[in-house]
Amino acid sequence: MTAAASLVPHHVAIVMDGNGRWATRRFLPRVAGHKRGVDALRACVRHCGERGVRVLTVFAFSSENWNRPAEEVSGLMELLAVALSREVPQLRAEGVRIHFVGDRSALSDKVRAGLAQAEAATSANTRLIFNVCFNYGGRWDIAQAAAGLAQRGEAITESSLDKALALAHVGDPDLLIRTGGEQRLSNFLLWQAAYAELYFTDKLWPEFDEAALDAAIADFGQRERRFGKTPDQLNGRSAAQRAA
Numbered sequence: 001m002t003a004a005a006s007l008v009p010h011h012v013a014i015v016m017d018g019n020g021r022w023a024t025r026r027f028l029p030r031v032a033g034h035k036r037g038v039d040a041l042r043a044c045v046r047h048c049g050e051r052g053v054r055v056l057t058v059f060a061f062s063s064e065n066w067n068r069p070a071e072e073v074s075g076l077m078e079l080l081a082v083a084l085s086r087e088v089p090q091l092r093a094e095g096v097r098i099h100f101v102g103d104r105s106a107l108s109d110k111v112r113a114g115l116a117q118a119e120a121a122t123s124a125n126t127r128l129i130f131n132v133c134f135n136y137g138g139r140w141d142i143a144q145a146a147a148g149l150a151q152r153g154e155a156i157t158e159s160s161l162d163k164a165l166a167l168a169h170v171g172d173p174d175l176l177i178r179t180g181g182e183q184r185l186s187n188f189l190l191w192q193a194a195y196a197e198l199y200f201t202d203k204l205w206p207e208f209d210e211a212a213l214d215a216a217i218a219d220f221g222q223r224e225r226r227f228g229k230t231p232d233q234l235n236g237r238s239a240a241q242r243a244a
């Protein structure tokens, strides 16, 4: 195995898209697709831990998803509540620390209490940090960070804004995966994805299995991350050496 092929991204972010289409193709209600999406996520968390990924950030419900039919929105809220009560003991046992990222003010008291309990129950874990972005939008995050700085009378700089964002407890994502075939961010991690390697797959989220995760990680291992530099700078070669 080459060094590049064994490179595992420290922080993986995922737009878990395609649940609705997965269900519709099977003549099932969309919520059935979201249920299968929870199964895929459970497996993905486990595989990320096994591969040595240290941070996993997933997009579960966007600021714009409130615009869906009321029945689907309430189905997603219900699913979150059920998943929290069912999954937390296992996450806790697997060394996963869960964080919810997003605007909680619009969520019900029941859901809010569940989020806080899940975070508290896993707060001593360090193996994998698992950020669930729920009622999250990149624009919301940048705006709330700037508003907080302004309220405290602090200067708005790249560094102060970075520290005021909802994901300040982790570094930027290295690999950003989107399933479901669309090639857009849909308001996910607008600030933090500045230098993420983007990976798009046509697989629908309920079909995103261990092999699909490995394919994304292997693809990441082949990328050259330049962060604005030249390839020679990265290889430690001067222009004179290259000309020789």
Ligand code: IPE
Pocket (backbone or CB within 6 Å): 016, 017, 018, 019, 020, 021, 022, 060, 061, 062, 065, 076, 180
């Ligand atoms: C992503 O799947 C999950 C959420 C947005 C909650 P979708 O529900 O967007 O699935 P498609 O894109 O309609 O297939």
Ligand code: IPE
Pocket (backbone or CB within 6 Å): 015, 016, 017, 018, 059, 060, 061, 062, 065, 182, 184, 186
């Ligand atoms: C993005 O998917 C949000 C989540 C996966 C939670 P959407 O299905 O909402 O995105 P658009 O509407 O196709 O851009």
Ligand code: MG
Pocket (backbone or CB within 6 Å): 017, 018, 019, 180
């Ligand atoms: Mg979608």
